[in-house]
Amino acid sequence: ILNVEQSPQSLHVQEGDSTNFTCSFPSSNFYALHWYRWETAKSPEALFVMTLNGDEKKKGRISATLNTKEGYSYLYIKGSQPEDSATYLCALPDRGSTLGRLYFGRGTQLTVWP
Amino acid sequence: NAGVTQTPKFQVLKTGQSMTLQCAQDMNHNSMYWYRQDPGMGLRLIYYSASEGTTDKGEVPNGYNVSRLNKREFSLRLESAAPSQTSVYFCASNEPGQGNTEAFFGQGTRLTVV
Numbered sequence: 266i267l268n269v270e271q272s273p274q275s276l277h278v279q280e281g282d283s284t285n286f287t288c289s290f291p292s293s294n295f296y297a298l299h300w301y302r303w304e305t306a307k308s309p310e311a312l313f314v315m316t317l318n319g320d321e322k323k324k325g326r327i328s329a330t331l332n333t334k335e336g337y338s339y340l341y342i343k344g345s346q347p348e349d350s351a352t353y354l355c356a357l358p359d360r361g362s363t364l365g366r367l368y369f370g371r372g373t374q375l376t377v378w379p
Numbered sequence: 380n381a382g383v384t385q386t387p388k389f390q391v392l393k394t395g396q397s398m399t400l401q402c403a404q405d406m407n408h409n410s411m412y413w414y415r416q417d418p419g420m421g422l423r424l425i426y427y428s429a430s431e432g433t434t435d436k437g438e439v440p441n442g443y444n445v446s447r448l449n450k451r452e453f454s455l456r457l458e459s460a461a462p463s464q465t466s467v468y469f470c471a472s473n474e475p476g477q478g479n480t481e482a483f484f485g486q487g488t489r490l491t492v493v
Contacts, residue, residue: 274419299482308484308485308487309422309469309482310484311481311482311483356482366410366412366424367412367473367482369414369422370421371419371421372421
C-alpha cells in the first residue's frame with residue numbers, strides 16, 4: 266500500500282492570487298506521479314503525469330514539480346481564476362504485485378473567490 | 380470516442396435492495412477500477428481488475444461484488460444495499476504496467492440508500 270498525503274486539505278484564495286499545494290509520497294520504489302483536476306459534478310481528469318526526478322510540467326497557468334529523492338510534488342497555480350475552483354488529486358501507481366493500480370491522496374479542495 | 384461510460388448517473392435504493400452499476404470503456408485498457416468518493420475521504424478503491432478474468436479487492440470491498448464480463452466491461456453489484464453505501468461511485472480504466480499512463484474516469488453514479 267502506498268501512502269499518499271496531500272496538503273492542505275482545503276484552500277480559499279482571491280481571484281488573481283497564486284497558490285500551491287503539496288503531494289507527499291514514499292520516495293522508495295517511485296515509478297510515476299499523476300495530478301488530476303476534479304470539478305464538482307464532473308469526473309477527475311488528468312493534468313500531468315510525471316516520471317523523472319526534477320520533472321517540471323506546465324499547462325497554461327498550472328505547473329508542477331517533482332522531487333523523487335525527498336518524496337514530494339508541488340502543484341502551482343499562477344493568477345488563480347474562479348474556474349480553477351476544483352479538487353486537485355495526486356495519485357501514484359503501484360510498481361509491486363499490483364502494477365499500475367493507482368493510490369490516491371485525499372485531495373486539496375481549492376476555492377477561488379471573485 | 381466515448382472513453383469510460385458509466386450507468387446509471389443517479390439511483391435511489393431502499394435498504395436491502397440490490398442493483399448493478401455498469402461500466403464500459405472503449406480504449407482497450409486492461410485495468411479497470413471501481414472507486415467510491417465520500418466527503419473528506421478522497422477516492423477509495425472498492426475493487427479492481429488488472430485484466431480480463433481477474434478481480435481483486437481494494438480498500439473497501441465489503442458489501443460489493445464485481446464482474447469483469449470482458450475486456451470492455453466491469454460491473455459493480457450491491458447485493459443488499461445499506462445506508463453506509465450512500466456515496467458517489469466512479470469507474471476508471473488505465474493500462475497496467477505503464478504507470479505513466481493516466482487513468483480515465485466515468486461520469487460517476489450518485490447513489491442514495493434510504
